[in-house]
Amino acid sequence: MKEALVKKAYEVAKERYAEIGIDTEKVLEQLQNFHLSLHCWQADDVKGFEVQAGSLSGGIQSTGDFPGAARNIDELRSDILKAKSLIPGNHRLNLHEIYGDFKGKVVDRDEVTVEYFQSWIDWAKENNTLLDFNSSSFSHPKSGNLSLANPDESIRTFWVEHTKRCREIANAMGEAQNDPCIMNLWVHDGCKDMSVNHALYRNTLKKSLDEIFEKDQPMMKDSIEGKVFGIGLESFTVGSHDFYTAYASKYDKILTIDTGHYHPTESPADKVSAVLPFVKELMLHVSRPIRWDSDHVTIMDDPTLDLFSEIVRADALERVHYGLDFFDGSINRIGAYVIGSRSAQKCMLRALLEPKDLISKYELAGEGYKVLTMLEEQKAMPWQAVYDEFCLRNNVPVGADFMADIDQYVADVVSKRI
Ligand code: RNT
Ligand code: ZN
16 A cells, blocks of 8 residues: 555544544554454464374364464464564464473473473563463363363362463563563363253362462463353353352452353443453453354454443553454464454554543533434544554554465465465
8 A cells, every 4th residue: 555645544534533632643652552462372273282182172163274274383483473563563472371382292281381481481572572371271181071160179180280380380471571471261161961060160160269379470460261151061151251250359350351252142342341340450352253152353343343442431441451362264364363453453443533522521411412423423434544554653564455465475484384
């Protein structure tokens, strides 16, 4: 895209927004400070690098077998860097435990130590990237239907040990990067069919969490993620949204809102202002559920726009961490990262460009039609010109121009894997 054209469009947009009291320069600064946490698992369909890796289990599924998935740590790092080079701004990387650098060794989940993440810590430093982390309870012979909620003590303590070790690792990452590493805890635990032991499982999960969080790890933060159901575990989920909301508010944990983890007509956006009076911080897993928690690539759709708008309207920008969580194996995976990340940014940009104070004034004065008018007008305001300018200033391709870069990377690198 021609630079002069982008500049011209931006100047017009700047004036249009100034008319409604929005300073686009200030918004561009805010967008620059808006950091996503890119999930490493879109690059390889959630396989990870364990030597002993089995198939993906634990209620989640990546569908599609588009050629070119990263097969090892070097390929994954290369893909992530390529994706990052096409996304404006600087973003964190969110690792799962199964993505450790195990160097050909069988390391079971209850044996993992920071040693296996040293090369990630070094890589992150070299590439000016901050890390986040996740314990991994899926895709393991002991995953079964119940991990941390398992009444079988030997299995439960195995996963408690794993999760404690993951917190140690996250803390070491936080120390190394001098910025707290957020460790997300999601376990798939649930039942496929009727069960009479819901209370037992939930009390067991509570007990496990209490043990896991016992030790203070000052350079990491814990986030906890619930969901509605997993595949093969459709009837009951131990760690439901209510369970973790209650736990997070009582024990001061970060609550994770995964946009794919609610009933199809439930609004994840509406949870923001409902839980913020009770939990200090939120972690997002921005995804796109189609029919079920299908983890399609994030796009600039209404639910995602609503989510970011609710955060900005609640003045909670600093209290939210912005993780992505999708894994579509049916399209080019670098393209998936770039589309998902840019779309999340666009949602945030549009939220930041909203003349909230003006609309709020109308609302509080009972001028309902003016509220609607302004909200409708925002949809066609020239926010795209502001995003294009943002890309230009960040030296990344503007608009769809990034497709040429991805095609080139496929020709030079990815095609050699096939
Ligand atoms: C699963 C959760 C979880 C995972 C990742 C791999 O339903 O969304 O966040 O997607 O941890
Ligand atoms: Zn998630």
